[in-house]
Amino acid sequence: MGILADYFIAPDDNAAEAILDRVGGPSVADEETGAPALPCTQLDMDPAAQLTWVAMMSPDTAEGAASQDMGATIGIRNEGEVAVMRLSTAGRDALAALATNPDDPEAAEVLVELADPDEILEDGAELVALAVQAKQAGHPLYLWMAV
Known part of the structure; x- marks a missing residue:
């Protein structure tokens, strides 16, 4: 049994939640509503590592929790x-x-926990x-993840 995983952009949580009911996820247009496919990409990474990465990219400080930016x-x-x-916004940022500074120490610190950063x-x-x-x-x- 494989796991499909797409990272995607949506304007807000409501639009993202609507993807849950879309057959095929964010990478396909919704034939029922006519909604277009959303900008997305797949990243082949172990699902457990993906969830760890998401957790690591979310601030776990009181300041982060207070800002509701988790x-x-x-x-x-x-x-x-x-x-x-x-x-989190911090994770996205x-x-x-990495686009302009692939040697960013903060991002590299997160990525090195999962695998070789260059890979x-x-x-x-x-x-x-x-x-x-x-x-x-x-x-x-x-x-978006689907089993």
């Missing part, structure tokens, strides 16, 4: 077979920073570009 689970469907999570940067170039696009638009970055 990553969050937006919704789960079909007894956990489909889920959407929002990365750390990814975006992640090579495989994650599209994710970094997506994070830049999300930051420029002022939109969150989300993770």
